[in-house]
Amino acid sequence: METTKYEITYIIRPDLDDAAKTALVERFDKILTDNGAELINSKDWSKRRFAYEIGGFNEGIYHVITLNATDDKGLNEFDRLAKINDSILRHMIVKRED
Structure with missing residues (x-):
């Protein structure tokens, strides 16, 4: 089977403490790996202000x-x-072409 590269970006509530945020990220990373995905990178981008x-x-x-x-x-x-x-x-889940 051919592998396809994807990028997932998600926004976490800003009021979560560090332990809860870490647990959330680990849980969702595990969901992907348990279902056959190979994680290349999983990192926080930044805390950003919304337009709305x-x-x-x-x-x-x-x-x-x-x-x-x-x-x-x-x-x-x-x-x-x-x-x-x-x-x-x-x-948001995006299929990458690179």
Whole structure:
């Protein structure tokens, strides 16, 4: 099977303490790896101010994951769980061409 490179960017609530944020990131990284994805990089981008309010917040912590996957099983599970997690304000999954 051919691997495809993806990038996931998600925004974490700014009011989470460091331990909760670390646990959240590790949980979502594990969701991807448990479903066959190979993480290349998982890092905080920065805390940024929004152009408009999202979920009552004016800023959020951006986290970026770069990964390789042979199928979309891990991505679908990430997407499903990110939609119902209150600590993730927004997320976006992009297929990379490089």
